[in-house]
Amino acid sequence: MSTFLAIDTSGGTSVAIVHNGEALGEIVIDDPMGHSENIGYALVEVLHEAGLAPQELSAVVVGRGPAPFTGLRVGIAAAIAFAQGIGKPLLGVVSHDAIARDFFATISDNDRAAIDAGSSLLVTTDARRKEVYWSLYSGLDSLGAPICVDGPHVEKPHDLEDQLDQKNVQRITTDIALSAVSLAQVAAANLAGGHTLTDVTALYLRAPDAVEPKAHGKFGKQVSS
Amino acid sequence: MNDVIIRVASESDLDAIMVIEHASFGSTAWPRESMAFELEPNPARHYFVAHDAGTMVGYGGISLVAGHHGDIMTIAIAAEHRGRGLGRRLMNSMLEVAKSQKAAEVFLEVRADNEVAQSLYRSLGFEQIDLRRGYYQPENIDAVIMKLDFTNTDSSGTPGPRVAAAPATGGKSDPLVLGIESSCDETGIGIVRGTTLLANVIASSMDQHARFGGVVPEIAARAHLEALQPAIREALKTAQVSLLDLDAIAVTNGPGLAGALMVGVGAAKALAVATGKPLYAVNHLVGHVGVDVLERGEVQTPTIALLVSGGHTSLLLVRDLLDDVELLGETIDDAAGEAFDKVARLLGLGYPGGPQIDKAAADGNPAAIRFPRGLTLPKDMDKHRYDFSFSGLKTAVARWVEVAESKGEDFSVADVAASFREAVVEVLVGKAVAACQAHNVPRLLLGGGVVANRRLRDVAAARCAESDIELRIPALDLCTDNGAMIAALGAQLVMAGREASSLNFAADSTLPVTQVQSI
Numbered sequence: 001m002s003t004f005l006a007i008d009t010s011g012g013t014s015v016a017i018v019h020n021g022e023a024l025g026e027i028v029i030d031d032p033m034g035h036s037e038n039i040g041y042a043l044v045e046v047l048h049e050a051g052l053a054p055q056e057l058s059a060v061v062v063g064r065g066p067a068p069f070t071g072l073r074v075g076i077a078a079a080i081a082f083a084q085g086i087g088k089p090l091l092g093v094v095s096h097d098a099i100a101r102d103f104f105a106t107i108s109d110n111d112r113a114a115i116d117a118g119s120s121l122l123v124t125t126d127a128r129r130k131e132v133y134w135s136l137y138s139g140l141d142s143l144g145a146p147i148c149v150d151g152p153h154v155e156k157p158h159d160l161e162d163q164l165d166q167k168n169v170q171r172i173t174t175d176i177a178l179s180a181v182s183l184a185q186v187a188a189a190n191l192a193g194g195h196t197l198t199d200v201t202a203l204y205l206r207a208p209d210a211v212e213p214k215a216h217g218k219f220g221k222q223v224s225s
Numbered sequence: 226m227n228d229v230i231i232r233v234a235s236e237s238d239l240d241a242i243m244v245i246e247h248a249s250f251g252s253t254a255w256p257r258e259s260m261a262f263e264l265e266p267n268p269a270r271h272y273f274v275a276h277d278a279g280t281m282v283g284y285g286g287i288s289l290v291a292g293h294h295g296d297i298m299t300i301a302i303a304a305e306h307r308g309r310g311l312g313r314r315l316m317n318s319m320l321e322v323a324k325s326q327k328a329a330e331v332f333l334e335v336r337a338d339n340e341v342a343q344s345l346y347r348s349l350g351f352e353q354i355d356l357r358r359g360y361y362q363p364e365n366i367d368a369v370i371m372k373l374d375f376t377n378t379d380s381s382g383t384p385g386p387r388v389a390a391a392p393a394t395g396g397k398s399d400p401l402v403l404g405i406e407s408s409c410d411e412t413g414i415g416i417v418r419g420t421t422l423l424a425n426v427i428a429s430s431m432d433q434h435a436r437f438g439g440v441v442p443e444i445a446a447r448a449h450l451e452a453l454q455p456a457i458r459e460a461l462k463t464a465q466v467s468l469l470d471l472d473a474i475a476v477t478n479g480p481g482l483a484g485a486l487m488v489g490v491g492a493a494k495a496l497a498v499a500t501g502k503p504l505y506a507v508n509h510l511v512g513h514v515g516v517d518v519l520e521r522g523e524v525q526t527p528t529i530a531l532l533v534s535g536g537h538t539s540l541l542l543v544r545d546l547l548d549d550v551e552l553l554g555e556t557i558d559d560a561a562g563e564a565f566d567k568v569a570r571l572l573g574l575g576y577p578g579g580p581q582i583d584k585a586a587a588d589g590n591p592a593a594i595r596f597p598r599g600l601t602l603p604k605d606m607d608k609h610r611y612d613f614s615f616s617g618l619k620t621a622v623a624r625w626v627e628v629a630e631s632k633g634e635d636f637s638v639a640d641v642a643a644s645f646r647e648a649v650v651e652v653l654v655g656k657a658v659a660a661c662q663a664h665n666v667p668r669l670l671l672g673g674g675v676v677a678n679r680r681l682r683d684v685a686a687a688r689c690a691e692s693d694i695e696l697r698i699p700a701l702d703l704c705t706d707n708g709a710m711i712a713a714l715g716a717q718l719v720m721a722g723r724e725a726s727s728l729n730f731a732a733d734s735t736l737p738v739t740q741v742q743s744i
Contacts, residue, residue, distance in 0.1 A: 040728025085499025
């Protein structure tokens with residue numbers, strides 16, 4: 001028996017409550033900004049929709065990204081605090097995994113044939129600065145957890161294409177949007193497979209923008225004090 | 226009638242709502258898509274439905290601009306359920322949200338021929354303010370525009386649904402409050418009981434910024450995320466309380482670095498929802514003033530407050546901690562702390578610049594070099610009497626050093642550091658004392674990290690003594706950014722019986738100092 005609250009702010013603000021694999025409530029706010037404004041309302045609403053009190057949840061699942069900075073952190077901060085607030089475990093999931101799970105769970109016959117013939121699912125999400133975050137998946141394991149064969153990484157789209165072509169990676173893509181419901185399902189599948197999911201660090205995949213100033217070394221030597 | 230419940234509407238109510246919408250409004254019914262849009266999660270929309278034993282019997286919605294006004298968008302009761310007081314209950318739910326979000330007034334329009342509805346609205350305190358001829362077409366019926374002015378009515382009314390985190394605790398004495406501060410490079414978690422400090426945990430990312438010579442916002446924000454959970458845990462442990470014991474949570478929602486603020490705001494909102502505790506969004510700068518309650522039990526007002534840090538240089542006139550804080554002036558370019566950092570780098574000293582300059586200046590002559598005092602000329606008094614500028618000073622120091630170097634002169638870093646520091650301190654203290662005198666305020670309170678500067682404290686003490694001004698300098702770990710000051714200000718709001726903030730407030734990097742609490 002598990003009742004998970006899932007939070008993902010790698011794109012918009014998505015929260016869901018999933019009980020034994022089934023969605024009891026889901027709030028999707030498709031605003032790529034405004035995460036810190038929307039998160040409180042989203043949490044209240046999803047609890048309301050599910051008809052549950054916070055204490056009735058058994059764990060909090062959070063999407064670790066990859067995502068560009070600011071919004072991602074709001075979801076992770078909220079998940080950390082919520083889990084602490086109810087004294088329940090916090091579980092981290094790569095956000096791309098949720099998209100992959102959805103894809104394979106609802107796969108078309110054509111795509112199934114392509115996957116069986118050796119293609120992989122290429123999940124890409126906007127990384128801004130004309131780059132994409134990407135991950136490659138080969139399918140789901142027997143418990144329903146996505147099998148990631150490469151990624152997540154960040155790349156310029158044409159560099160990514162070149163790289164995959166060079167390695168002769170056959171791939172299909174999807175336009176499925178991330179769902180917090182799937183995120184919770186991925187967490188459940190991973191837990192069933194014996195994974196602990198304790199890593200909730202944010203996947204920025206980029207170093208902070210910061211330039212070290214030039215040293216004023218020259219005059220340090222010359223002066224007396 | 227007792228079986229009818231009023232609850233918040235969700236998108237799954239759309240079908241049932243449209244049935245009543247069509248039956249009630251006929252040809253003027255909203256299209257399904259419009260109604261669906263209204264029901265989407267949106268902090269500015271609040272729709273409620275009335276349910277009788279599982280059947281929807283009515284609904285209503287209000288559009289709200291928090292802190293400003295509301296518009297009743299629609300309200301309808303299924304024909305066979307009219308006359309049961311359901312319209313009143315739905316209206317009360319909507320008005321309660323409007324009140325909790327501090328709307329000053331609520332507007333609605335109603336058909337001139339609908340006497341029953343108008344009398345209901347009048348009984349709720351609405352008054353007609355206008356008439357729009359032929360507003361409802363094709364029947365050509367006039368619309369009566371009505372307004373409810375909350376500032377004119379008492380606050381009675383049935384309690385509404387819980388849209389804000391939790392109800393306020395109603396003037397509780399000695400409330401236990403946890404404060405979260407993340408506006409710059411310090412993750413601060415403080416816990417107070419009333420005006421008693423129980424814990425003040427500060428995790429600083431200062432070391433990570435050192436090689437960049439100043440705070441890097443992205444590094445600060447990342448560090449907050451990592452520091453958050455351990456800091457909360459440590460503060461609870463130090464205070465020997467649990468989250469369940471808390472009466473309220475307070476969080477800084479500005480001013481500060483946007484990305485950094487958002488970490489604290491996101492965490493605070495989730496913590497409030499998870500624990501069911503009321504949440505208070507408070508102003509960082511006013512927190513620096515409010516912290517004095519932890520040492521003196523109250524902030525004596527009126528007082529002038531000089532807040533000086535790496536991010537702020539502000540001069541405030543505080544007539545009342547919660548209701549009347551005025552910004553007299555602030556820096557128009559660099560913050561004072563930033564100027565210390567930049568000049569320290571220029572002189573080949575370390576980061577943060579304040580303590581390094583202090584150390585280097587110890588044996589220097591503050592009168593050795595006459596650096597400019599920003600915005601102190603008679604011509605500045607008109608527009609910038611209480612404003613500060615340190616950019617020109619920094620350039621002047623750079624130029625002076627450049628010239629000395631080019632001449633191959635052997636100069637004293639101690640003298641440069643002391644003279645620079647003197648220029649900063651003189652302007653800061655000079656303007657603060659002038660503000661006290663001009664406003665007839667016999668008190669000056671210092672806050673912010675630059676208060677650690679020895680010379681600033683000494684000069685302030687001397688000048689205040691000369692002018693009969695009482696000087697307040699809180700303990701240093703309460704002067705730098707910290708969560709205790711946020712908790713302390715939150716506790717003041719609770720004790721004053723203020724309503725909690727909604728969950729919709731934003732992290733506002735330029736939050737004005739006049740906004741002590743965001744709703």
